[in-house]
Amino acid sequence: MTVERRGAAVEIAGLRKEHGSGDHRILALDDISLNVSPGEFVCIVGPSGCGKSTLLRILAGLDTQSGGAVRIAAPGWSVVNAMVFQESGLFPWMSVEANVGFGLMTRGVPPAQAKGRVAAALALVGLGKFGRHYPHQLSGGMRQRCAIARAFVTDPAMLLMDEPFAALDAQNRTLLQAELLRIWEDTRKTVVYVTHSIEEALLLGDRTVLMTAQPGRIKKIIDVPFARPRDLLALSASAQFGALKLDIWRVLEDEVNRARAEAQP
Amino acid sequence: MSGVKEMSGKTRERLLYLLSPIALIAIWQLLLMLGIGDRRFIPAPSDIAQRFVSLLASGELEWHVGVTLYRVLAGFVIGAVPAVAVGLLMAMFKPVRIFFDPLIAALFPIPKIALMPLLLLAFGLGDASKIALVAIAVFFPVVVNTYVGAANIEKIYWDVARNYGASPAVMFSRVVFFGALPTIFAGLRIALAVSFIVLVASEFVATKSGIGYLIWNSWELLQVDVMFVGIVTIGVLGLVTSVLFAEIERNTIPWKTE
Numbered sequence: 001m002t003v004e005r006r007g008a009a010v011e012i013a014g015l016r017k018e019h020g021s022g023d024h025r026i027l028a029l030d031d032i033s034l035n036v037s038p039g040e041f042v043c044i045v046g047p048s049g050c051g052k053s054t055l056l057r058i059l060a061g062l063d064t065q066s067g068g069a070v071r072i073a074a075p076g077w078s079v080v081n082a083m084v085f086q087e088s089g090l091f092p093w094m095s096v097e098a099n100v101g102f103g104l105m106t107r108g109v110p111p112a113q114a115k116g117r118v119a120a121a122l123a124l125v126g127l128g129k130f131g132r133h134y135p136h137q138l139s140g141g142m143r144q145r146c147a148i149a150r151a152f153v154t155d156p157a158m159l160l161m162d163e164p165f166a167a168l169d170a171q172n173r174t175l176l177q178a179e180l181l182r183i184w185e186d187t188r189k190t191v192v193y194v195t196h197s198i199e200e201a202l203l204l205g206d207r208t209v210l211m212t213a214q215p216g217r218i219k220k221i222i223d224v225p226f227a228r229p230r231d232l233l234a235l236s237a238s239a240q241f242g243a244l245k246l247d248i249w250r251v252l253e254d255e256v257n258r259a260r261a262e263a264q265p
Numbered sequence: 266m267s268g269v270k271e272m273s274g275k276t277r278e279r280l281l282y283l284l285s286p287i288a289l290i291a292i293w294q295l296l297l298m299l300g301i302g303d304r305r306f307i308p309a310p311s312d313i314a315q316r317f318v319s320l321l322a323s324g325e326l327e328w329h330v331g332v333t334l335y336r337v338l339a340g341f342v343i344g345a346v347p348a349v350a351v352g353l354l355m356a357m358f359k360p361v362r363i364f365f366d367p368l369i370a371a372l373f374p375i376p377k378i379a380l381m382p383l384l385l386l387a388f389g390l391g392d393a394s395k396i397a398l399v400a401i402a403v404f405f406p407v408v409v410n411t412y413v414g415a416a417n418i419e420k421i422y423w424d425v426a427r428n429y430g431a432s433p434a435v436m437f438s439r440v441v442f443f444g445a446l447p448t449i450f451a452g453l454r455i456a457l458a459v460s461f462i463v464l465v466a467s468e469f470v471a472t473k474s475g476i477g478y479l480i481w482n483s484w485e486l487l488q489v490d491v492m493f494v495g496i497v498t499i500g501v502l503g504l505v506t507s508v509l510f511a512e513i514e515r516n517t518i519p520w521k522t523e
Binding site: 079085 | 425430518
Protein backbone atom coordinates (compact mmCIF):
# COMPACT_ATOMS: atom_id res chain seq x y z
CA MET A 1 0.00 0.00 0.00
CA THR A 2 1.37 3.40 -0.91
CA VAL A 3 0.31 6.50 0.90
CA GLU A 4 0.84 9.92 -0.65
CA ARG A 5 3.82 11.43 1.16
CA ARG A 6 3.57 15.04 2.12
CA GLY A 7 4.80 17.61 4.64
CA ALA A 8 7.81 19.83 4.96
CA ALA A 9 11.25 19.06 3.56
CA VAL A 10 14.18 19.88 5.82
CA GLU A 11 17.81 20.45 4.84
CA ILE A 12 20.31 20.91 7.63
CA ALA A 13 23.88 21.57 6.47
CA GLY A 14 26.94 22.00 8.69
CA LEU A 15 24.87 23.23 11.62
CA ARG A 16 26.78 24.44 14.66
CA LYS A 17 25.48 25.83 17.95
CA GLU A 18 27.44 27.37 20.78
CA HIS A 19 25.99 28.26 24.15
CA GLY A 20 27.36 31.10 26.24
CA SER A 21 30.13 33.48 25.25
CA GLY A 22 33.86 34.10 25.71
CA ASP A 23 35.77 31.52 27.73
CA HIS A 24 32.58 29.86 28.89
CA ARG A 25 31.54 28.92 25.39
CA ILE A 26 30.25 25.38 25.04
CA LEU A 27 29.90 23.69 21.69
CA ALA A 28 26.44 22.10 21.88
CA LEU A 29 26.04 21.02 18.25
CA ASP A 30 28.82 20.46 15.74
CA ASP A 31 28.65 19.81 12.02
CA ILE A 32 25.10 18.48 11.92
CA SER A 33 24.00 17.64 8.39
CA LEU A 34 20.69 15.91 7.83
CA ASN A 35 17.99 15.90 5.19
CA VAL A 36 14.41 14.98 6.02
CA SER A 37 12.04 14.20 3.16
CA PRO A 38 8.42 15.29 3.12
CA GLY A 39 6.29 12.93 5.17
CA GLU A 40 9.21 11.22 6.81
CA PHE A 41 9.20 10.26 10.51
CA VAL A 42 12.73 10.85 11.78
CA CYS A 43 13.76 10.06 15.33
CA ILE A 44 16.78 11.65 16.94
CA VAL A 45 18.30 9.57 19.74
CA GLY A 46 21.11 10.49 22.05
CA PRO A 47 22.15 10.81 25.66
CA SER A 48 21.12 13.90 27.60
CA GLY A 49 23.35 16.83 26.77
CA CYS A 50 23.84 15.81 23.15
CA GLY A 51 21.98 18.89 21.96
CA LYS A 52 19.03 17.06 20.44
CA SER A 53 16.50 19.39 22.06
CA THR A 54 18.54 22.39 20.91
CA LEU A 55 18.42 21.05 17.36
CA LEU A 56 14.64 20.76 17.63
CA ARG A 57 14.34 24.29 19.02
CA ILE A 58 16.36 25.62 16.08
CA LEU A 59 14.00 23.82 13.68
CA ALA A 60 11.06 25.34 15.57
CA GLY A 61 12.49 28.83 15.28
CA LEU A 62 12.76 29.14 19.06
CA ASP A 63 16.56 29.26 18.92
CA THR A 64 19.12 30.35 16.33
CA GLN A 65 22.19 28.47 15.16
CA SER A 66 25.75 29.81 15.49
CA GLY A 67 26.74 28.51 12.07
CA GLY A 68 25.57 26.43 9.15
CA ALA A 69 22.24 26.49 7.37
CA VAL A 70 18.72 25.20 7.98
CA ARG A 71 16.24 25.24 5.13
CA ILE A 72 12.64 24.22 5.66
CA ALA A 73 10.51 24.01 2.54
CA ALA A 74 6.77 23.81 3.08
CA PRO A 75 5.15 25.20 -0.06
CA GLY A 76 1.40 25.62 0.24
CA TRP A 77 1.34 25.12 4.00
CA SER A 78 0.06 27.97 6.14
CA VAL A 79 1.58 26.56 9.34
CA VAL A 80 5.14 25.30 8.97
CA ASN A 81 5.65 23.57 12.31
CA ALA A 82 3.99 22.80 15.61
CA MET A 83 5.90 21.55 18.60
CA VAL A 84 4.88 19.09 21.31
CA PHE A 85 6.88 19.71 24.46
CA GLN A 86 8.00 17.23 27.11
CA GLU A 87 6.03 18.96 29.83
CA SER A 88 2.75 19.47 28.01
CA GLY A 89 3.04 23.26 28.21
CA LEU A 90 -0.73 23.58 28.36
CA PHE A 91 -1.78 26.97 29.71
CA PRO A 92 -3.28 26.25 33.14
CA TRP A 93 -5.64 29.24 32.85
CA MET A 94 -7.26 28.00 29.65
CA SER A 95 -9.79 25.20 29.26
CA VAL A 96 -8.76 22.16 27.22
CA GLU A 97 -10.74 23.60 24.28
CA ALA A 98 -9.01 26.96 24.47
CA ASN A 99 -5.61 25.28 24.76
CA VAL A 100 -6.18 23.07 21.74
CA GLY A 101 -7.58 26.01 19.76
CA PHE A 102 -4.74 28.35 20.74
CA GLY A 103 -2.80 28.00 17.49
CA LEU A 104 -6.00 28.64 15.52
CA MET A 105 -6.94 31.71 17.55
CA THR A 106 -3.49 33.25 17.10
CA ARG A 107 -3.76 32.77 13.35
CA GLY A 108 -7.16 34.39 13.07
CA VAL A 109 -9.22 31.29 12.22
CA PRO A 110 -12.91 32.29 12.64
CA PRO A 111 -14.22 31.00 16.02
CA ALA A 112 -17.05 28.93 14.50
CA GLN A 113 -14.64 27.11 12.21
CA ALA A 114 -12.04 26.76 14.95
CA LYS A 115 -14.63 25.20 17.25
CA GLY A 116 -15.37 22.42 14.77
CA ARG A 117 -11.69 21.69 14.19
CA VAL A 118 -10.96 21.65 17.93
CA ALA A 119 -13.84 19.25 18.58
CA ALA A 120 -12.58 16.95 15.83
CA ALA A 121 -9.01 17.05 17.15
CA LEU A 122 -10.18 16.29 20.70
CA ALA A 123 -12.27 13.37 19.44
CA LEU A 124 -9.21 12.10 17.56
CA VAL A 125 -7.18 11.85 20.77
CA GLY A 126 -10.10 10.51 22.82
CA LEU A 127 -10.74 13.67 24.83
CA GLY A 128 -14.09 14.55 23.24
CA LYS A 129 -15.81 14.91 26.61
CA PHE A 130 -13.09 16.97 28.28
CA GLY A 131 -13.22 20.23 26.32
CA ARG A 132 -14.49 22.24 29.27
CA HIS A 133 -12.01 20.83 31.76
CA TYR A 134 -8.88 22.60 32.88
CA PRO A 135 -5.44 21.00 32.52
CA HIS A 136 -5.04 20.48 36.28
CA GLN A 137 -8.10 18.21 36.17
CA LEU A 138 -6.45 15.87 33.64
CA SER A 139 -3.95 13.06 34.14
CA GLY A 140 -0.44 13.29 32.68
CA GLY A 141 -1.37 11.08 29.74
CA MET A 142 -4.50 13.13 28.98
CA ARG A 143 -2.45 16.32 29.08
CA GLN A 144 -0.03 14.95 26.51
CA ARG A 145 -2.96 13.85 24.34
CA CYS A 146 -4.25 17.38 24.59
CA ALA A 147 -0.85 18.78 23.58
CA ILE A 148 -0.81 16.44 20.56
CA ALA A 149 -4.29 17.62 19.58
CA ARG A 150 -3.12 21.22 19.90
CA ALA A 151 -0.30 20.49 17.45
CA PHE A 152 -2.33 18.49 14.92
CA VAL A 153 -5.28 20.89 14.86
CA THR A 154 -3.18 23.64 13.25
CA ASP A 155 -2.41 21.24 10.35
CA PRO A 156 1.33 21.94 10.32
CA ALA A 157 3.68 20.78 7.58
CA MET A 158 5.97 19.37 10.25
CA LEU A 159 5.57 18.12 13.80
CA LEU A 160 8.43 18.66 16.20
CA MET A 161 8.24 16.43 19.26
CA ASP A 162 10.58 16.83 22.21
CA GLU A 163 10.43 13.64 24.28
CA PRO A 164 6.66 14.01 24.52
CA PHE A 165 6.09 10.76 26.42
CA ALA A 166 9.21 10.71 28.59
CA ALA A 167 7.32 11.76 31.74
CA LEU A 168 4.61 9.10 31.38
CA ASP A 169 4.46 5.64 32.91
CA ALA A 170 5.27 2.66 30.66
CA GLN A 171 1.64 1.67 29.94
CA ASN A 172 0.58 5.18 29.03
CA ARG A 173 3.68 5.61 26.90
CA THR A 174 2.95 2.48 24.85
CA LEU A 175 -0.68 3.53 24.47
CA LEU A 176 0.20 7.03 23.31
CA GLN A 177 2.93 5.84 20.93
CA ALA A 178 0.33 3.68 19.16
CA GLU A 179 -2.17 6.55 19.10
CA LEU A 180 0.40 8.94 17.71
CA LEU A 181 1.21 6.53 14.88
CA ARG A 182 -2.50 5.98 14.16
CA ILE A 183 -3.12 9.73 13.86
CA TRP A 184 0.07 10.25 11.88
CA GLU A 185 -0.78 7.47 9.40
CA ASP A 186 -3.83 9.49 8.28
CA THR A 187 -1.86 12.62 7.51
CA ARG A 188 1.77 11.57 6.99
CA LYS A 189 3.22 14.89 7.99
CA THR A 190 6.95 15.26 8.41
CA VAL A 191 7.88 14.43 12.01
CA VAL A 192 11.11 15.10 13.83
CA TYR A 193 10.90 13.23 17.11
CA VAL A 194 13.51 13.59 19.83
CA THR A 195 13.89 10.82 22.39
CA HIS A 196 16.52 9.24 24.60
CA SER A 197 15.03 5.79 24.10
CA ILE A 198 16.45 3.66 21.28
CA GLU A 199 13.44 1.41 21.53
CA GLU A 200 11.00 4.27 21.03
CA ALA A 201 12.98 5.56 18.05
CA LEU A 202 12.90 2.14 16.35
CA LEU A 203 9.20 1.65 17.07
CA LEU A 204 8.11 5.00 15.67
CA GLY A 205 10.54 6.22 13.06
CA ASP A 206 11.43 5.65 9.42
CA ARG A 207 15.02 6.57 10.23
CA THR A 208 16.91 6.89 13.48
CA VAL A 209 19.63 9.47 13.89
CA LEU A 210 22.12 8.50 16.57
CA MET A 211 23.84 11.40 18.28
CA THR A 212 26.83 11.60 20.61
CA ALA A 213 27.38 14.12 23.34
CA GLN A 214 29.85 16.97 23.94
CA PRO A 215 29.81 18.21 21.32
CA GLY A 216 26.57 16.89 19.80
CA ARG A 217 27.44 15.15 16.56
CA ILE A 218 25.66 12.67 14.35
CA LYS A 219 27.25 9.26 14.93
CA LYS A 220 25.17 7.17 12.59
CA ILE A 221 21.90 7.24 10.68
CA ILE A 222 19.98 3.98 10.64
CA ASP A 223 17.18 3.07 8.24
CA VAL A 224 14.39 1.39 10.17
CA PRO A 225 13.14 -1.44 7.96
CA PHE A 226 9.79 -2.22 9.61
CA ALA A 227 6.65 -2.03 7.44
CA ARG A 228 3.74 0.26 8.31
CA PRO A 229 1.20 0.25 9.79
CA ARG A 230 3.05 -1.23 12.75
CA ASP A 231 1.73 -3.35 15.57
CA LEU A 232 3.98 -1.93 18.24
CA LEU A 233 3.65 -4.74 20.78
CA ALA A 234 4.31 -7.50 18.27
CA LEU A 235 7.11 -5.48 16.72
CA SER A 236 8.89 -4.88 19.99
CA ALA A 237 8.80 -8.63 20.71
CA SER A 238 10.17 -9.64 17.27
CA ALA A 239 13.67 -11.04 16.74
CA GLN A 240 14.46 -8.50 14.01
CA PHE A 241 13.66 -5.64 16.37
CA GLY A 242 15.86 -7.12 19.07
CA ALA A 243 18.76 -7.59 16.66
CA LEU A 244 18.56 -4.00 15.42
CA LYS A 245 18.37 -2.69 18.97
CA LEU A 246 21.47 -4.68 19.87
CA ASP A 247 23.37 -3.29 16.85
CA ILE A 248 22.63 0.24 17.97
CA TRP A 249 23.62 -0.51 21.54
CA ARG A 250 26.96 -1.81 20.24
CA VAL A 251 27.55 1.44 18.35
CA LEU A 252 26.76 3.44 21.48
CA GLU A 253 28.90 1.15 23.64
CA ASP A 254 31.91 1.82 21.41
CA GLU A 255 31.20 5.49 21.72
CA VAL A 256 30.96 5.36 25.50
CA ASN A 257 34.22 3.37 25.76
CA ARG A 258 35.98 5.79 23.42
CA ALA A 259 34.80 8.78 25.49
CA ARG A 260 35.93 7.02 28.68
CA ALA A 261 39.36 6.27 27.23
CA GLU A 262 39.75 9.92 26.23
CA ALA A 263 38.81 11.04 29.71
CA GLN A 264 41.63 8.96 31.30
CA PRO A 265 44.82 10.85 32.18
CA MET B 266 -19.48 13.18 46.20
CA SER B 267 -17.63 15.18 48.80
CA GLY B 268 -19.49 18.44 48.00
CA VAL B 269 -21.28 18.72 51.34
CA LYS B 270 -18.12 18.05 53.29
CA GLU B 271 -16.24 20.70 51.32
CA MET B 272 -18.98 23.27 51.97
CA SER B 273 -18.86 22.77 55.73
CA GLY B 274 -15.07 22.95 55.57
CA LYS B 275 -15.28 26.32 53.84
CA THR B 276 -17.89 27.59 56.30
CA ARG B 277 -15.67 26.57 59.18
CA GLU B 278 -12.79 28.45 57.58
CA ARG B 279 -14.92 31.57 57.31
CA LEU B 280 -16.07 31.32 60.94
CA LEU B 281 -12.48 30.95 62.05
CA TYR B 282 -11.72 34.12 60.09
CA LEU B 283 -14.06 36.07 62.43
CA LEU B 284 -12.73 34.55 65.63
CA SER B 285 -9.76 36.84 66.29
CA PRO B 286 -11.63 40.20 65.96
CA ILE B 287 -14.48 38.92 68.15
CA ALA B 288 -12.05 37.74 70.82
CA LEU B 289 -10.31 41.13 70.81
CA ILE B 290 -13.59 43.00 71.33
CA ALA B 291 -14.69 40.66 74.13
CA ILE B 292 -11.43 41.15 76.06
CA TRP B 293 -11.63 44.92 75.61
CA GLN B 294 -15.20 45.08 76.97
CA LEU B 295 -14.34 42.80 79.86
CA LEU B 296 -11.33 44.87 80.94
CA LEU B 297 -13.32 48.13 81.04
CA MET B 298 -16.20 46.47 82.88
CA LEU B 299 -13.68 45.28 85.46
CA GLY B 300 -12.63 48.92 85.90
CA ILE B 301 -9.27 48.61 84.22
CA GLY B 302 -8.80 51.74 82.08
CA ASP B 303 -10.55 55.12 82.03
CA ARG B 304 -13.84 54.90 80.17
CA ARG B 305 -13.80 58.65 79.30
CA PHE B 306 -10.69 58.20 77.15
CA ILE B 307 -11.10 54.59 76.16
CA PRO B 308 -14.79 53.89 75.62
CA ALA B 309 -16.04 50.32 75.91
CA PRO B 310 -17.15 48.47 72.78
CA SER B 311 -20.72 48.82 74.05
CA ASP B 312 -20.37 52.66 74.22
CA ILE B 313 -18.92 52.70 70.73
CA ALA B 314 -21.74 50.47 69.50
CA GLN B 315 -24.32 52.87 70.95
CA ARG B 316 -22.68 55.84 69.24
CA PHE B 317 -22.38 53.77 66.09
CA VAL B 318 -26.14 53.17 66.05
CA SER B 319 -26.96 56.83 66.65
CA LEU B 320 -24.59 57.97 63.88
CA LEU B 321 -26.16 55.42 61.54
CA ALA B 322 -29.68 56.59 62.45
CA SER B 323 -28.79 60.19 61.62
CA GLY B 324 -27.32 59.10 58.28
CA GLU B 325 -24.04 60.86 59.07
CA LEU B 326 -21.93 57.68 59.12
CA GLU B 327 -23.35 56.38 55.84
CA TRP B 328 -22.47 59.69 54.20
CA HIS B 329 -18.85 59.57 55.35
CA VAL B 330 -18.51 55.89 54.45
CA GLY B 331 -19.94 56.58 51.00
CA VAL B 332 -17.49 59.41 50.37
CA THR B 333 -14.50 57.36 51.57
CA LEU B 334 -15.49 54.29 49.54
CA TYR B 335 -16.00 56.39 46.42
CA ARG B 336 -12.51 57.90 46.78
CA VAL B 337 -10.88 54.53 47.47
CA LEU B 338 -12.58 52.75 44.58
CA ALA B 339 -11.99 55.55 42.05
CA GLY B 340 -8.34 55.92 43.08
CA PHE B 341 -7.85 52.15 43.16
CA VAL B 342 -9.10 51.65 39.62
CA ILE B 343 -7.27 54.69 38.24
CA GLY B 344 -4.02 53.49 39.84
CA ALA B 345 -4.30 49.73 39.32
CA VAL B 346 -5.27 49.52 35.64
CA PRO B 347 -2.23 51.38 34.26
CA ALA B 348 -0.02 49.65 36.85
CA VAL B 349 -1.00 46.21 35.51
CA ALA B 350 -0.47 47.36 31.93
CA VAL B 351 2.95 48.88 32.65
CA GLY B 352 4.03 45.84 34.71
CA LEU B 353 3.15 43.43 31.89
CA LEU B 354 4.84 45.59 29.25
CA MET B 355 7.95 45.79 31.43
CA ALA B 356 8.14 42.00 31.49
CA MET B 357 7.53 41.71 27.75
CA PHE B 358 9.77 44.46 26.39
CA LYS B 359 13.22 45.25 27.72
CA PRO B 360 13.22 48.96 26.68
CA VAL B 361 10.02 49.51 28.67
CA ARG B 362 11.66 47.86 31.66
CA ILE B 363 14.80 49.97 31.34
CA PHE B 364 12.67 53.11 31.09
CA PHE B 365 10.48 52.46 34.13
CA ASP B 366 12.92 50.69 36.45
CA PRO B 367 14.75 53.79 37.81
CA LEU B 368 11.49 55.76 38.07
CA ILE B 369 9.89 53.07 40.20
CA ALA B 370 13.01 52.55 42.28
CA ALA B 371 13.17 56.27 43.06
CA LEU B 372 9.48 56.98 43.62
CA PHE B 373 8.31 53.81 45.40
CA PRO B 374 9.97 54.60 48.78
CA ILE B 375 8.56 58.15 48.98
CA PRO B 376 5.77 58.18 51.58
CA LYS B 377 2.82 58.98 49.36
CA ILE B 378 1.09 61.09 52.02
CA ALA B 379 4.00 63.54 51.63
CA LEU B 380 2.64 64.32 48.17
CA MET B 381 -0.67 65.59 49.59
CA PRO B 382 0.23 69.32 49.63
CA LEU B 383 1.43 69.03 46.05
CA LEU B 384 -1.79 67.29 45.02
CA LEU B 385 -3.90 69.90 46.81
CA LEU B 386 -2.13 72.51 44.69
CA ALA B 387 -2.64 70.53 41.51
CA PHE B 388 -6.17 69.19 42.02
CA GLY B 389 -7.74 71.53 44.59
CA LEU B 390 -9.51 70.74 47.82
CA GLY B 391 -12.18 68.44 46.32
CA ASP B 392 -12.30 64.68 45.76
CA ALA B 393 -9.81 64.82 42.88
CA SER B 394 -6.75 65.39 45.08
CA LYS B 395 -7.64 62.43 47.36
CA ILE B 396 -8.39 60.15 44.42
CA ALA B 397 -5.07 61.12 42.84
CA LEU B 398 -3.24 60.30 46.07
CA VAL B 399 -4.87 56.87 46.31
CA ALA B 400 -4.11 56.22 42.63
CA ILE B 401 -0.43 57.04 43.11
CA ALA B 402 -0.18 54.93 46.27
CA VAL B 403 -1.89 51.98 44.53
CA PHE B 404 0.24 52.19 41.39
CA PHE B 405 3.56 51.15 42.93
CA PRO B 406 2.79 47.88 44.72
CA VAL B 407 0.65 46.78 41.77
CA VAL B 408 3.23 47.59 39.10
CA VAL B 409 6.03 45.83 41.00
CA ASN B 410 3.94 42.71 41.71
CA THR B 411 2.68 42.55 38.14
CA TYR B 412 6.18 42.80 36.76
CA VAL B 413 7.55 40.15 39.12
CA GLY B 414 4.63 37.84 38.33
CA ALA B 415 4.99 38.27 34.57
CA ALA B 416 8.78 37.95 34.62
CA ASN B 417 8.54 34.66 36.50
CA ILE B 418 6.12 32.96 34.14
CA GLU B 419 7.61 29.58 33.26
CA LYS B 420 9.71 29.69 30.11
CA ILE B 421 7.74 26.92 28.46
CA TYR B 422 4.64 29.16 28.20
CA TRP B 423 6.61 31.78 26.25
CA ASP B 424 7.96 29.01 24.00
CA VAL B 425 4.51 27.57 23.37
CA ALA B 426 3.04 30.99 22.65
CA ARG B 427 5.84 31.85 20.20
CA ASN B 428 5.77 28.46 18.50
CA TYR B 429 2.00 28.66 18.07
CA GLY B 430 2.14 32.05 16.42
CA ALA B 431 1.04 34.42 19.23
CA SER B 432 1.27 38.11 18.31
CA PRO B 433 2.43 40.57 21.00
CA ALA B 434 -1.24 41.46 21.59
CA VAL B 435 -2.20 37.82 22.17
CA MET B 436 0.93 37.33 24.28
CA PHE B 437 -0.12 40.29 26.43
CA SER B 438 -3.80 39.50 26.89
CA ARG B 439 -3.90 35.68 26.84
CA VAL B 440 -0.56 34.55 28.18
CA VAL B 441 1.39 37.08 30.22
CA PHE B 442 -1.64 38.63 31.92
CA PHE B 443 -3.09 35.31 33.09
CA GLY B 444 0.31 33.89 33.94
CA ALA B 445 0.92 36.87 36.21
CA LEU B 446 -2.62 37.00 37.61
CA PRO B 447 -1.96 35.21 40.93
CA THR B 448 0.86 37.66 41.70
CA ILE B 449 -1.16 40.61 40.41
CA PHE B 450 -3.83 39.72 42.95
CA ALA B 451 -1.25 39.72 45.73
CA GLY B 452 -0.27 43.24 44.64
CA LEU B 453 -3.88 44.39 44.50
CA ARG B 454 -4.51 43.19 48.05
CA ILE B 455 -1.53 45.15 49.36
CA ALA B 456 -2.71 48.14 47.32
CA LEU B 457 -6.19 47.94 48.83
CA ALA B 458 -4.83 48.23 52.36
CA VAL B 459 -2.43 50.99 51.31
CA SER B 460 -5.24 52.95 49.69
CA PHE B 461 -7.26 53.03 52.95
CA ILE B 462 -4.15 54.09 54.87
CA VAL B 463 -3.27 57.05 52.67
CA LEU B 464 -6.85 58.13 52.11
CA VAL B 465 -7.82 58.32 55.78
CA ALA B 466 -4.63 60.24 56.52
CA SER B 467 -5.34 62.65 53.67
CA GLU B 468 -8.88 63.17 54.92
CA PHE B 469 -7.49 64.54 58.19
CA VAL B 470 -6.81 67.82 56.40
CA ALA B 471 -8.57 70.11 53.97
CA THR B 472 -11.86 68.26 53.69
CA LYS B 473 -15.26 68.15 55.41
CA SER B 474 -16.18 64.59 54.52
CA GLY B 475 -14.96 61.02 54.75
CA ILE B 476 -14.09 58.72 57.62
CA GLY B 477 -10.71 60.42 58.07
CA TYR B 478 -12.47 63.74 58.59
CA LEU B 479 -14.88 62.11 61.08
CA ILE B 480 -11.95 60.78 63.13
CA TRP B 481 -9.95 64.02 63.09
CA ASN B 482 -12.97 66.25 63.78
CA SER B 483 -14.09 64.16 66.74
CA TRP B 484 -10.55 64.31 68.14
CA GLU B 485 -10.71 68.10 67.98
CA LEU B 486 -14.12 68.03 69.72
CA LEU B 487 -12.86 65.37 72.15
CA GLN B 488 -15.68 63.02 71.21
CA VAL B 489 -13.60 59.91 71.82
CA ASP B 490 -16.46 57.50 71.14
CA VAL B 491 -17.08 59.03 67.68
CA MET B 492 -13.38 58.73 67.01
CA PHE B 493 -13.53 55.03 67.79
CA VAL B 494 -16.59 54.63 65.58
CA GLY B 495 -14.49 56.05 62.76
CA ILE B 496 -11.54 53.77 63.50
CA VAL B 497 -13.73 50.68 63.80
CA THR B 498 -15.55 51.61 60.60
CA ILE B 499 -12.26 51.75 58.70
CA GLY B 500 -11.38 48.34 60.12
CA VAL B 501 -14.73 46.92 59.10
CA LEU B 502 -14.42 48.41 55.61
CA GLY B 503 -10.96 46.91 55.28
CA LEU B 504 -12.20 43.51 56.44
CA VAL B 505 -15.26 43.50 54.18
CA THR B 506 -13.38 44.63 51.08
CA SER B 507 -10.61 42.12 51.71
CA VAL B 508 -13.12 39.26 52.08
CA LEU B 509 -14.87 40.38 48.89
CA PHE B 510 -11.49 40.49 47.23
CA ALA B 511 -10.64 36.94 48.28
CA GLU B 512 -13.96 35.81 46.77
CA ILE B 513 -13.21 37.57 43.48
CA GLU B 514 -9.74 36.00 43.46
CA ARG B 515 -11.16 32.53 44.09
CA ASN B 516 -13.51 32.95 41.14
CA THR B 517 -11.08 34.48 38.66
CA ILE B 518 -8.23 32.02 39.23
CA PRO B 519 -10.01 28.66 39.10
CA TRP B 520 -6.80 26.86 38.10
CA LYS B 521 -5.08 27.87 41.31
CA THR B 522 -7.68 26.60 43.77
CA GLU B 523 -6.78 22.90 43.54
